[in-house]
Amino acid sequence: MKAKFKMLLAAVATTAVISTAPARAEFKLENPPKIAMILLAQKNDGGWSQALDEARQKLEKDMGITIPVIENVPENATAIRPAVELLIQRGTNVIIGSAFGYSDTFKELAEKYPKVAFLNPAGTTNGANLESFYGRTYESQYLCGMAAAGASKTGKLGFVAANPFGLVNWTVNAYAMGARQVNPNATVTVVYTGAWNDPVKERAAAQALIEQGIDVVGQHVDTAAVQIVAQEKGVYGTGHHRDLSEFAPKATQCSSVWVWDRFLGPEIKKLSTGWTPSEYGAFIAMKDGGTDIKCCGDAVPKEVADKITAARQEIIDGKRQVYAGPLKDREGKERVAAGQVLSDGDLWKMDWFVDGVISQK
Amino acid sequence: MTDFFINWVANIPGFAAPFALAALGLIVSEKSGVLTLGAEGYMLVGALSGVGAILLLGGYPMAALLIAAAVTSLFSLIFAVMTVTLRVNQVIASLAIIFLGQGLTSLIATRAGWLNVPIAGLGKLNVPGLSDLPVVGPILFQQDLVCYLLVPIFVGVVYVLNRTVIGLKLRAVGDGPDAADAAGVSVNLFRYGAVMAGAALVGLAGAYLSIGIAKLWVDGMSGGRGLIAIALVIFARWHPWRALAGAVLFGGIEALIPRVAAIGLQVPQYFVMMTPYLATLAVMVWASTRGRERAAFAMPQALGQPHTREERH
Numbered sequence: 001m002k003a004k005f006k007m008l009l010a011a012v013a014t015t016a017v018i019s020t021a022p023a024r025a026e027f028k029l030e031n032p033p034k035i036a037m038i039l040l041a042q043k044n045d046g047g048w049s050q051a052l053d054e055a056r057q058k059l060e061k062d063m064g065i066t067i068p069v070i071e072n073v074p075e076n077a078t079a080i081r082p083a084v085e086l087l088i089q090r091g092t093n094v095i096i097g098s099a100f101g102y103s104d105t106f107k108e109l110a111e112k113y114p115k116v117a118f119l120n121p122a123g124t125t126n127g128a129n130l131e132s133f134y135g136r137t138y139e140s141q142y143l144c145g146m147a148a149a150g151a152s153k154t155g156k157l158g159f160v161a162a163n164p165f166g167l168v169n170w171t172v173n174a175y176a177m178g179a180r181q182v183n184p185n186a187t188v189t190v191v192y193t194g195a196w197n198d199p200v201k202e203r204a205a206a207q208a209l210i211e212q213g214i215d216v217v218g219q220h221v222d223t224a225a226v227q228i229v230a231q232e233k234g235v236y237g238t239g240h241h242r243d244l245s246e247f248a249p250k251a252t253q254c255s256s257v258w259v260w261d262r263f264l265g266p267e268i269k270k271l272s273t274g275w276t277p278s279e280y281g282a283f284i285a286m287k288d289g290g291t292d293i294k295c296c297g298d299a300v301p302k303e304v305a306d307k308i309t310a311a312r313q314e315i316i317d318g319k320r321q322v323y324a325g326p327l328k329d330r331e332g333k334e335r336v337a338a339g340q341v342l343s344d345g346d347l348w349k350m351d352w353f354v355d356g357v358i359s360q361k
Numbered sequence: 362m363t364d365f366f367i368n369w370v371a372n373i374p375g376f377a378a379p380f381a382l383a384a385l386g387l388i389v390s391e392k393s394g395v396l397t398l399g400a401e402g403y404m405l406v407g408a409l410s411g412v413g414a415i416l417l418l419g420g421y422p423m424a425a426l427l428i429a430a431a432v433t434s435l436f437s438l439i440f441a442v443m444t445v446t447l448r449v450n451q452v453i454a455s456l457a458i459i460f461l462g463q464g465l466t467s468l469i470a471t472r473a474g475w476l477n478v479p480i481a482g483l484g485k486l487n488v489p490g491l492s493d494l495p496v497v498g499p500i501l502f503q504q505d506l507v508c509y510l511l512v513p514i515f516v517g518v519v520y521v522l523n524r525t526v527i528g529l530k531l532r533a534v535g536d537g538p539d540a541a542d543a544a545g546v547s548v549n550l551f552r553y554g555a556v557m558a559g560a561a562l563v564g565l566a567g568a569y570l571s572i573g574i575a576k577l578w579v580d581g582m583s584g585g586r587g588l589i590a591i592a593l594v595i596f597a598r599w600h601p602w603r604a605l606a607g608a609v610l611f612g613g614i615e616a617l618i619p620r621v622a623a624i625g626l627q628v629p630q631y632f633v634m635m636t637p638y639l640a641t642l643a644v645m646v647w648a649s650t651r652g653r654e655r656a657a658f659a660m661p662q663a664l665g666q667p668h669t670r671e672e673r674h
Contacts, residue, residue, distance in 0.1 A: 041580065042467070046477035072467065158623070164630070191622040194634055198584045199575035201619070204376070208619035211368045223579050228479050247479055360622055360630035 026274045027129045029093055030115060033268055035059070036092045037069045038083050040099040047222040047241040048258075052098050052121065054242075055260035062265060068092075075101020077108075084109050088116055094271060096264070097123060106130055117271050121260065123281065131277035133263065135290030137167070137240075138174035138347075139315050140256035141218070142322045143293045143308050144238040145178025147254035148216040149186045150304030151236045151297070158209030158217040159190040160202055160226045164359075166348040168192075171220045171240075171256075174322050176356040181311070182304055189214060189358040199225040210235055216253070227252050236299050243294040253297035254308075262289025283344055287316040323347065330355045363496075369613075369620055371499045374508035375574060377605075377612025379404075381511060382566035383590035384597065384604040385518055390559030391599060392522060393552045394535035395444055396665040398455035400563050401587030402462025407433045407567025409466040412578040413473060415480045422483040423506065426568050433564020434557045436462070441556040445549050448667035459587075467580045475578050482576035483507065483569075507569050511605075514562075519601050531555055535661035538668040548668045563587070589637075596645055599660055610644070611637055 043053035049071075056067050070083050080102055084095055097106055097120035110118045110130035123132030148157050157179055161168045172190050179186035189212065191205040202221050206229040209217055216236040219226040224247035230237035231251035239245070239255035263284050267275070284290030293312065296305045314320035325336035329352040336342050353359060383400050390397040410432035414425035439461070443454040470476045483505045491502040522528040533541040534551040542548050570586070571578050589611065597603035614637045621633055 042471045042476060044471065044474075044476055045580070071471075189623055189625055191619045192630060193619075195584060197579060197581065199577060199579055199582055200570055200584065200586075203575060204372075204616065205619040205623070207372070208368075208623040211364070211620070212623045214623075223575075223577070224477065224479070225575060225577065228576065247477075358625040360626070360628060360633065 025128055026276050027117060027271070028274050029117065029271045031091075031093060033063075033065075033094050033117075033271055034092050035065070035067045035094040035096065035268065036087045037067060037096040038073045038080070038087075038098065038102075039069060039071045040073065040075065040101075042071050043069060045222075046224060049098060051242050051258035052096075052260055055258070055264055056096075058261040059264060059268070062261070063268075075099050077105040080105040081109065088113055093117065094119070094268060097121065100124065103132065117275070119264065119267065126277055126279060126281050129277070131267075132281035133278075133284055133290075134167075134281070135258060135263075135284050136286065137220075137256055137291050138170040138322050139286045140291040140293045141171040141220070141240075142174035142178035143295065143312055143315075144218060144254040144256050145175035145188070146182050146304065146308050146311065147293075147296050147300045148175070148218055148236070148238050149179035149182035150301055150308075151253045151299035152183070152186070152216045154213060154215050155183050155186045156212070156214045157186055157188045158206070158212075158214035159188050160205045160209070160217060160219045160221055161190055161192050162196045162221050163194060164192050164351075166350045168220050169350045169353070170323075170347055172357060172359075173350070173354045175218050176354055177322065178311075180356055182307065187356050187358055188218070192359075193221060195221075197222040199223045202226050203229050206230065206237075207233075224248070236297070239294075245294070245297065251297075253300050254293055254295040257292055257294050259289050259292045262292075264289075285315075286312070287318070327354065329353060330357060365620065365624065367496055367499050369616055371503065372616040373609060373613045374504050374511065375612075376615045377608045378507050378511055378573070379566040379570050379586055380590055380593060380611050381605050381608035382507075382514070382569065383563045383587060384593040384608060385515060385601055386559040386562030386564075386566065387590055387594045388559070388597075388599050388601055388604060389518060389522070389531075389562065390556050391594065391664055392535045392661055393531050393555030394538060394661050394663040394666065394668070395441075395552050395556055396451040396455065397440070397556065397559060398452060398591055399440060399458030399462070399587075400590045401583055401585070402458040402460070403433050403437065403560050403563040404567030404570065404583040404587045405462045405466045405581070406436045407564030408571035408582055409470055409475065409578055410564070411568030411572045412478070412480060413469075413475050415482070415572065416475055416478060420481065422481075422572050425572055426483075426507070426565060429568030429572075430561040430565045433567065434561040436564075437556050437560030438553075440560070441553045444667065445552045445556070448669065451665050451667070463581060470578055470580065477577060477579060479577050480572070482571075483573040505573055507565075507573055515601055515605055518562075522601070532661070534668075535663055538663050538666070542668070542670060548670075552668075563590070566590070592641065596641060607641075607644070610640055614640060 037056050039049045041049040060067050094117045100122045103123040103125040106118050106120050107125040110127050118130040120132045176188040193201040202225040206226045210233045218238040220240050224244050227237045227244045227248035231248035236253050237251045243255045245252040321341045323342035325340040326338040327336040329335050407429040411425045411429035414428040440458050443449040444451050488502040492498045530546045534548050538548045593604050593607045
């Protein structure tokens with residue numbers, strides 16, 4: 001998912017462009033939807049791809065149809081194109097992707113096959129029949145930060161993150177802000193591994209954090225190594241992508257999970273009645289699906305769990321914004337003015353940290 | 362600060378072991394004149410077969426390490442057939458091994474259901490009495506079996522390479538295959554043997570990554586460590602002890618990076634992530650100023666050259 005990095009760049013770039021695009025035409029499927037999914041990795045990769053596959057299974061059940069899936073399609077056109085064209089020849093008219101690296105090929109294919117709808121999570125390209133989408137993971141990680149502070153005895157939390165750019169940094173900051181809702185003195189020490197999917201580095205990072213007396217470790221990396229280390233060392237953790245308590249039932253107290261079916265279900269219904277893809281892609285809030293939490297483990301006290309439930313409801317109702325002003329970074333510079341909410345463009349290029357986050361420069 | 366130091370040093374052997382074993386394996390293979398760049402593929406095969414063996418046997422990490430070494434050795438037969446018998450370009454064959462290793466392990470892991478399954482793995486082996494000593498205890502006597510065996514393995518391999526007839530013939534095959542052939546040494550036999558023995562060591566390194574450190578399998582989990590091992594071999598000029606020193610240096614830095622971040626030390630993180638490579642560069646500059654190499658440890662003279670009997674030059 002180095003993929004997502006470039007999505008950030010593209011998102012920043014698109015927000016900078018002043019749009020003069022004409023009103024968008026509505027797209028409508030000619031036949032009943034026949035859906036297929038192509039996945040970057042295996043459908044049981046334990047993370048990103050598996051979350052999409054779980055959504056696929058839920059959609060199959062809800063809609064009473066079969067949704068075929070092609071696994072292990074790497075991010076290059078020579079692999080994507082034949083897979084998609086084969087599906088289209090067989091009558092598929094809705095293609096769901098799974099990667100940033102599909103963006104350009106999907107754009108090309110969407111233009112070549114205007115009667116087919118294309119949906120691509122973590123993508124960057126959009127068009128009359130193509131929509132990219134991603135979730136506002138800071139909402140769910142904020143709630144997991146609350147759970148982490150509730151489970152922590154020391155107030156010293158850790159976080160293992162992949163690479164220091166916007167969509168990772170916003171989860172780190174949200175985690176710290178959530179934690180401080182429960183314990184105003186909580187700190188979050190973050191270690192970046194520089195890789196999305198390296199269990200050796202993730203384990204090293206988690207061990208180093210726990211050696212420093214940290215007793216709850218959050219994560220925004222792809223494997224469950226962090227949760228497994230937490231369980232081995234008798235401390236707690238919070239997961240990402242999916243409910244990671246299956247790997248560490250004693251340790252994992254909360255997980256930020258993808259719930260793509262809640263977004264894709266209604267979106268696919270619209271395809272038959274009239275659909276206008278978002279011009280800059282769908283950036284999905286918790287109320288529209290995308291992300292949610294699986295909470296809470298035994299170590300989270302009842303009153304904190306209740307607080308999390310209430311906060312979740314407020315986020316869904318739009319009464320609570322994670323990045324609402326006034327908000328200063330840890331250097332004291334104002335990042336969001338009172339009464340404002342951080343813009344999507346500023347989210348994607350976030351390179352600052354709030355009070356309570358301990359990190360390298 | 363003392364705790365920080367002890368934690369750091371105590372973690373170095375675990376980080377150094379995969380680099381050291383992989384580099385040693387490559388040295389054995391390359392001493393016979395076969396340019397072996399497919400360590401990444403070998404490590405993946407070793408890592409997956411280790412996890413697979415544990416899941417099938419229901420435990421027994423030591424047996425799993427041996428099985429992984431044996432499976433990788435068999436896997437390297439493909440490379441040996443390509444390079445020694447068929448005399449395919451060794452760089453191309455190495456790349457094929459990397460991609461084959463990636464694809465094959467991914468396929469097998471999915472089909473067998475070994476992906477993302479946590480295993481108990483290799484535990485720490487405490488030495489009664491010694492492990493509880495302050496400072497020295499955690500650093501030297503709270504390691505796992507592979508770390509304890511690291512130096513003995515090196516001693517054994519160096520002894521065989523330098524002090525036995527087998528080692529002499531192997532080096533002769535790597536330095537002057539025509540002369541060795543004329544002297545009655547079977548070039549192909551020794552190259553097959555060296556490739557397979559080397560692959561066993563690299564496979565052990567891979568299995569240590571999955572069984573000893575990560576304690577689960579995910580696709581592509583070697584994460585470029587096989588490539589670092591190749592760099593270590595070149596940097597050590599095919600000298601096993603220098604490769605071990607290089608591995609300890611890399612391991613030390615890899616163990617240090619997350620710890621520096623975890624104590625919140627305010628240094629730019631990109632600088633910290635750069636340090637392994639900076640260190641390599643510094644040591645190479647230092648090494649290049651140190652006079653000529655002993656002939657026995659320089660690059661094998663026939664490295665990368667397929668041997669054809671009675672070929673006219």
